[in-house]
Amino acid sequence: xxxxxxxxxWPCSYYLEPEKRWVPxxxxxxxxxxxxxxxxxxxxxxxxxxxxxxxxKKEASHFIFSSITILEEDHVKHWFSSLQPSRNAVFNIxxxxxRELLLSQPGAAAQVSSSPMTKxxxxxxxxxxxxxxxxxxxxxxxxxxxxxxxxxxxxxxxxSDLDVADRLLxxxxxxxxxxxxxxxxxxxxxxxxxxxxxxxSSEAFGKEGIVIKIPAxxxxxxxxxxxxxxxxxxxSGLEVQDSDSLLMHxxxxxxxxxxxxHTPYEISIRQRFIGKPDIAYRxxxxxxxxxxxxxEVQFSKKIEFLEDALMLRSTGASSPAEKGCSAWHAASGLMxxxxxxxPSSGSQEGGQTQxxxxxxxxxxxxxxxxxxxxxxxxxxxxxxxxELERQDEALDGISSSVDRATLIIDKHNRRMKRLT
Numbered sequence: 001x002x003x004x005x006x007x008x009x010w011p012c013s014y015y016l017e018p019e020k021r022w023v024p025x026x027x028x029x030x031x032x033x034x035x036x037x038x039x040x041x042x043x044x045x046x047x048x049x050x051x052x053x054x055x056x057k058k059e060a061s062h063f064i065f066s067s068i069t070i071l072e073e074d075h076v077k078h079w080f081s082s083l084q085p086s087r088n089a090v091f092n093i094x095x096x097x098x099r100e101l102l103l104s105q106p107g108a109a110a111q112v113s114s115s116p117m118t119k120x121x122x123x124x125x126x127x128x129x130x131x132x133x134x135x136x137x138x139x140x141x142x143x144x145x146x147x148x149x150x151x152x153x154x155x156x157x158x159x160s161d162l163d164v165a166d167r168l169l170x171x172x173x174x175x176x177x178x179x180x181x182x183x184x185x186x187x188x189x190x191x192x193x194x195x196x197x198x199x200x201s202s203e204a205f206g207k208e209g210i211v212i213k214i215p216a217x218x219x220x221x222x223x224x225x226x227x228x229x230x231x232x233x234x235x236s237g238l239e240v241q242d243s244d245s246l247l248m249h250x251x252x253x254x255x256x257x258x259x260x261x262h263t264p265y266e267i268s269i270r271q272r273f274i275g276k277p278d279i280a281y282r283x284x285x286x287x288x289x290x291x292x293x294x295x296e297v298q299f300s301k302k303i304e305f306l307e308d309a310l311m312l313r314s315t316g317a318s319s320p321a322e323k324g325c326s327a328w329h330a331a332s333g334l335m336x337x338x339x340x341x342x343p344s345s346g347s348q349e350g351g352q353t354q355x356x357x358x359x360x361x362x363x364x365x366x367x368x369x370x371x372x373x374x375x376x377x378x379x380x381x382x383x384x385x386x387e388l389e390r391q392d393e394a395l396d397g398i399s400s401s402v403d404r405a406t407l408i409i410d411k412h413n414r415r416m417k418r419l420t
Contacts, residue, residue, distance in 0.1 A: 006030050007097065007265050007284070010090050014045055015061065015079035027080055029094055031265065031286070032101070034070070048072055050098050058091055085224035092226050093284055096217050100286035120366035127373045134380045136211055136294050141387050143209065143235035148394040155401040162408045169415050209235040211294055214287035218248070220280070231283050233294055238269065240281050249279060259303045264289050
């Protein structure tokens, strides 16, 4: 997937300084650049990287028309006006991606011009991202396992309560004043004291555990009303906050009805209601590619990838364990190919040239770092597989306990009807 993806396009006008006139067209924002294309000829009048921007401001042209001005490093100033849906919406989105690019890659332009990224560094970065994704997935699976454990404790409590109900019904069916009564009392030792102290620790982690927090541009009803804020992915749901960290809305895990991925940088979250308007938020963020794989794990049956985001969907549709194992095998094979490349034999005159051509792509330090990451990935993948097997067994136990409790409840209902 190419990194320079079109994020948003807005109709607007650009001030052409040599001709002293406004030209209608479209302003397009990608993850790395900003460009303006005219409507009539389709000519690209402006195309510059976001890293070259010095300042973005809201100004008024001729003291009347609201505009956005962008100042580049060479002190070239660009004027954009008649922005749709609104100037504030366009300004907030462009400023967000510009700031996030500067924060994530300080001095990126100088590094690219002076020394390009080596294959070893690129591979290390990819494997580090894979490790983080698998760690986030393992965290979500851990919380899911704790939920299964809590369900089992709840079912044990239900069975204990049903035993008490059975004793009370037996006493009602054979009251103490009846001479032929045989009160079958159960000793207190039959109760099941399985309330452990681990509940408090699991609740402390489970309810408010933050998986990831990213800055985002938020719109609720219309695209013209947007504002900066945050998206927080919890193990128990999602939270949307404004720029002052004030809660705008909290989606519990069961409250989310659908999540649509419009692009790798834009999603929408909806909670449906009957008889009143739905609650829906649309979020754009430069960090969204880090969140979408986590949402795909948490809301696998509710997430939908639209046409523009299908390229992201195709990158990983396997289970968490398969992802870790495939990353391990792929990276291991690549490491073997890179580290075992030997210089070809040749004449002594061309020895230096051949030595330069056969120089390994990965240094010893990078190879050692990759080896450590691959070991962690393998360990995480194996732990994930064990956790999934444990959860399958827990689901079988929950299913049998629910069936048993249902039968006992039906039996008690029939006994109660006979008493009434």
